[in-house]
Amino acid sequence: MKLDVICLGELLIDFVSTAKDVELIDSPGFVKAPGGAPANVAAGVVKLGGTAGFIGKVGDDPFGHYLKRVLDELTVDTNCLALDREARTTLSFVAQKPDGDRDCMFYRHPGADMLLSAADIDEAYMSQGAIFxxxxxxLGSPSSKEATLQALAYAREHGLLISYDPNLRMDLWPDQEYARKEINEGFGYADIVKISEEEFRFITGCSTVEECGRYIMERGPKLVIVTLGKDGCYYTNGELSGYIEGFKAEVVETTGAGDAFVAAVLQGLAERKKAGQPLFDEQLPQLLQFANAAASLATTRIGAIPSLPTREEALARLG
Structure with missing residues (x-):
């Protein structure tokens, strides 16, 4: 089975506040929603018309079985999703504060996703992908980092395009310096990096998106994209660079927006890769405009995976 995108990482439950513009301490209740950034991307690729597989580990508990069912129903391939009896499925509680920032807290001591190991990575499965x-x-726990590095080695060996999302969640790291070191290490393995406006200053030490783009490109990637929320995104491949305008939206909750963006970019690049077309040429702005449309739609619904748009919805958003 050939797959457009293979994603590795966390699959968890987001409990999203039923009230808007409040912090967690004042949230009156929560709605259960499936999430986890790499899993969101896999789901987003499928909803946009591509094929995707997910490598990860959840607890052998009701939440883990629920998450597997969600991916199965979306037709995300879960042959490499393991159910673990040693740890429970990771949970996250999320609220959107009055200033628009997220208030987020994880229950993960440890979460099953932290126990993914190198032995869980199947080379034959990795060889089926176009993009990893x-x-x-x-990268934040020893076992899952070893698994990630093993997957990266297989991806490089089999010619997959490699995509990386720093996805900063400070409360999952023991301290800031360790987080910055490990996250920066991730740049060196990637062909494509998507980083957000909220993340890049802490991670890279840069003060502008242009400086950030140069900093990351110097570490090996061929394309860097900085997402700018409602203002769209900035991109550079070292030769071409520019800003792509965003779309206005009635924002309900922003959890899945960045992952919807990444899914749209990767699904488009997978199509080009399979067709033998150039990946990072003058057609990039058109693809990034489509990704901005997908991201804007994801902010209009609650939850990460439930908010991800279909291809038809994203195309309609483009007008």
Missing amino acids: HYGSIS
């Missing part, structure tokens, strides 16, 4: 996508959270 991972995030920084799987």
Whole structure:
């Protein structure tokens, strides 16, 4: 089975506040929603018309079985999703504060995703992908980091395009310096990096998006994209660079927006890769505009995976 995108990392339950513009301490209740950045990307690729597989580990508990069912129903391939009896499925509680920032707290001591190991990575499975996508959270525990590095080695050996999302979640790291070191290490393995406006200053030490783009490109990637929320995104491949305008939206909750963006970019690049077309040429702005449309739609619904748009919805958003 050939797959457009193979994603590795966390799959968890987001409990999203039923009230808007409040912090967690004042949230009156929560709605259960499936999430986890790499899993969101896999789901987003499928909803946009591509094929995707997910490598990860959840607890052998009701939440883990629920998450597997969600991916199965979306037709995300879960042959490499393991159910673990040693740890429970990771939970996250999320609220959107009055200033628009997220208030987020994880229950993960440890979460099953932290126990993914190198032995869980199947080389034959990895060889079936066109693109491999991972995030920084799987670099944060020894076992899952070893698994990620093993997957990266197989991806490089079999010619997959490699995508990385730093996805900063400070409360999952023991301290800031360790987080910065490990997240920066991730740049060196990637062909494509998507980083957000909220993340890049802490991670890179840069003060502008242009400086950030140069900093990351110097570490090996061929394309860097900085997402700018409602203002769209900035991109550079070292030769071409520019800003792509965003779309206005009635924002309900922003959890899945960045992952919807990444899914749209990777699904488009997978199509080009399979067709033998150039990946990072003058057609990039058109693809990034589509990704901005997908991201804007994801902010209009509650939850990460439930908010991800279909291809038809994203195309309609483009007008």
